[in-house]
Amino acid sequence: MKHKLMTAAGALALSCGAHAQSSVTLYGILDTGIELVTHAGPTDDKVVRMPGITGSVPSRWGLRGTEDLGGGYAAIFTLENGFNVRSGDINQGGRLFGRQAWVGLSSRFGTLTFGRQYTMSYWAIVDADQLGPDIYGGVGSIDAYIPNARSDNTVAWKGTFSGVTAGATYAFGRDSAGTGNSPGQGTCAGAIPGDYNACKQWSVLLRYDASAFGVAASYDEQRGGPGAAANIFNGLAPIPLTNSGDKDARTQLNGYFKVGQLKVGGGWLGRRVQTVSPGLADVRTDIYFLTGTYYVTPTIVLDGGVYRTIDSDQDTRATLTALRGTYLLSKRTAVYLQSGYIFNSAKARYTLSQGGPGTTPNAGVSQLGVMAGIRHAF
Numbered sequence: 001m002k003h004k005l006m007t008a009a010g011a012l013a014l015s016c017g018a019h020a021q022s023s024v025t026l027y028g029i030l031d032t033g034i035e036l037v038t039h040a041g042p043t044d045d046k047v048v049r050m051p052g053i054t055g056s057v058p059s060r061w062g063l064r065g066t067e068d069l070g071g072g073y074a075a076i077f078t079l080e081n082g083f084n085v086r087s088g089d090i091n092q093g094g095r096l097f098g099r100q101a102w103v104g105l106s107s108r109f110g111t112l113t114f115g116r117q118y119t120m121s122y123w124a125i126v127d128a129d130q131l132g133p134d135i136y137g138g139v140g141s142i143d144a145y146i147p148n149a150r151s152d153n154t155v156a157w158k159g160t161f162s163g164v165t166a167g168a169t170y171a172f173g174r175d176s177a178g179t180g181n182s183p184g185q186g187t188c189a190g191a192i193p194g195d196y197n198a199c200k201q202w203s204v205l206l207r208y209d210a211s212a213f214g215v216a217a218s219y220d221e222q223r224g225g226p227g228a229a230a231n232i233f234n235g236l237a238p239i240p241l242t243n244s245g246d247k248d249a250r251t252q253l254n255g256y257f258k259v260g261q262l263k264v265g266g267g268w269l270g271r272r273v274q275t276v277s278p279g280l281a282d283v284r285t286d287i288y289f290l291t292g293t294y295y296v297t298p299t300i301v302l303d304g305g306v307y308r309t310i311d312s313d314q315d316t317r318a319t320l321t322a323l324r325g326t327y328l329l330s331k332r333t334a335v336y337l338q339s340g341y342i343f344n345s346a347k348a349r350y351t352l353s354q355g356g357p358g359t360t361p362n363a364g365v366s367q368l369g370v371m372a373g374i375r376h377a378f
Contacts, residue, residue, distance in 0.1 A: 021068035026378075028061030032085040033336075033373020035135065037352060039366065040359040050086045051355025054135050055373040056324065056336050058147075059085050060099055066106075076111065077103040092148075093179030099150070110159020110167075117156050119169050120205035121149040121250055124218035127209075128254035128265035130291035131305045135355050136340025136369050137322030139269055142287055142309045142350060144233055145250070146269070148182040149220065151175075151201045153190070158205070167205040174201040174222065184231025184238060185222070185248075198225035198244040215255040216267075222248045230273045232283060234309075234316040235349020235360060239283060245276040261295040285311045301326040309350070316348035332377045339370045 033055050040047040062080030069075055080099035082091040092098020097116070104113030125146060131137030133147035140147035151171035158167035173190020175181035181188070190199025200223045207216035222228075224246030229238040241248060254267025269287040291305035307320040324338035342352040343366045351360045352367040361367050 022066065024063060024065040026061070026063055028059075029057055029375065029377045030059050030085055031055040031057050031373060031375040032059070033371050035353065035355055035369060035371035037355075037359050038368045039361045040353075042362060044362055044365065047359060049355070051135055051353065051371070052084045052086050053091060053356055054133055054354055055371065056134055056326070056334075056338070056375055058091070058133055059083055062097075062100065069105075073105060073107045075103070076106050076113070093177060093181075095177055095179065102154075102156075104156075110157055113156045115154065116150060116152045117154050117169070119149045119151055119154075119171075119201065119220050120158075120167050120203035120218045121146060121220040121252065123158070123165075123167060124205050124207060124216040124252045125254060125267070125269075127214055128216065128256050128267045128291070129289060129305070130263065130265055130293045130303050131322055131324065133354075134303075134322065134324065134338070135353055135371060136338060137291070137303070137305045137307070137320070137324065139287055139289055139307060141320055141322075141340070141342075141352065141354055142233060142307055142318065143250075143269065143271065143285075144183040144231075144354065145185070149203075151181060152177065154201075163209050165205065165207045165209065169201070169203045171199075171201040173199045175199065178227075184229065184233060186229035186238065186241075187227035188222075188225040188241075189227075190225055192225065192244075195225075195244050197223045199223060199228065200244075212259075213255065213257040216252065217254075218250075218252045220250045224248075224275075230283070232271075232273075232285060232311060232314065232316075233350060234311060234314060234318075235351075235363065236314055236316070239273055239275065239280060240277075241273075241275065243275070243277050247272070247274045249274075263293045264291070266290040281313065283311065283313045285309060285313075299328040301328070311348075314347070315345070316350070317345040318348050318350040319343045320350075320352065334375045335373070336375065337370075337372050339368070341368050342366055 067075040082099045102115030151174035153172040156169040188199035192198040203220040224241030228241040230248045231238040256265035271285045273283040289307045303324040320342045322340040326336040346364045
């Protein structure tokens with residue numbers, strides 16, 4: 001009996017110890033407001049609405065967990081859902097955990113994860129572009145893939161060693177749900193018998209971060225397949241990428257530095273769409289950007305940026321400027337006022353607002369947008 005009691009007590013102690021070394025965190029952001037966009041749609045009229053996709057950042061909720069396995073190893077996972085505060089519906093093609101859904105291991109050698117997760121394009125630009133997934137600013141306002149740089153069926157490794165971060169991802173089929181992996185890509189489920197390269201995707205990252213500056217470089221390549229496409233987001237029809245030999249590749253070089261309360265970032269994003277199918281022309285685009293963030297006071301923050309895209313092959317160009325002011329009511333809650341303006345060339349129809357469909361202007365028409373919003377994090 002004494003042995004049985006000691007065994008039970010030991011099991012209970014081990015159980016309590018395991019619970020003490022594990023944690024699951026519920027987190028989220030709710031961000032919405034009201035915006036005005038001029039010269040919207042084919043009627044060239046203004047629209048006033050509550051945007052459905054993003055404000056200063058997209059709304060989401062998620063679960064993040066870790067369990068200490070001992071010896072410097074830990075089991076980790078993240079489940080993250082993207083939703084629309086305006087109506088409560090789910091983004092990312094209706095996926096329950098469309099933003100992230102992965103599990104893996106972490107150690108002193110880095111993290112190895114499996115599932116739906118960000119490609120290295122996202123981790124390369126996250127510090128250089130101060131406006132990020134903002135409704136008016138950010139590289140994502142010109143290339144909507146960047147803030148949505150995710151892939152299904154993905155194995156990823158990322159590690160940081162003495163300020164140097166390296167990473168890589170490989171997706172066996174980037175859109176297993178068949179609902180569109182990221183905006184403008186069409187559908188490309190992959191894992192097709194007899195065509196190994198169809199719908200595959202891979203990316204690599206190398207960056208260095210010091211206390212006051214950082215630099216990063218990345219490469220991200222998507223292969224074609226049934227239903228795949230490459231949208232240049234300039235108002236022209238997407239380019240079909242139905243052959244596994246077709247490629248949609250993005251290369252980044254960027255950096256940032258900090259001086260007191262000021263942070264400045266900038267860089268270049270080059271995109272190359274190459275097709276092997278007859279009758280389809282290759283397209284090359286280049287985006288250049290310069291952004292900044294300044295803490296006027298501990299509770300007042302100013303962000304701004306200038307973005308320039310050049311597509312010589314399709315003769316479309318645009319320049320976007322954005323400015324955002326944020327007042328921090330607390331550590332979790334903030335209100336903001338922001339504005340953006342996009343100058344389109346004669347054949348371009350780049351859209352200023354990323355708040356949902358219906359605001360693409362007519363060719364050569366520029367747009368102004370203004371939004372007041374509130375953001376709460378938990």
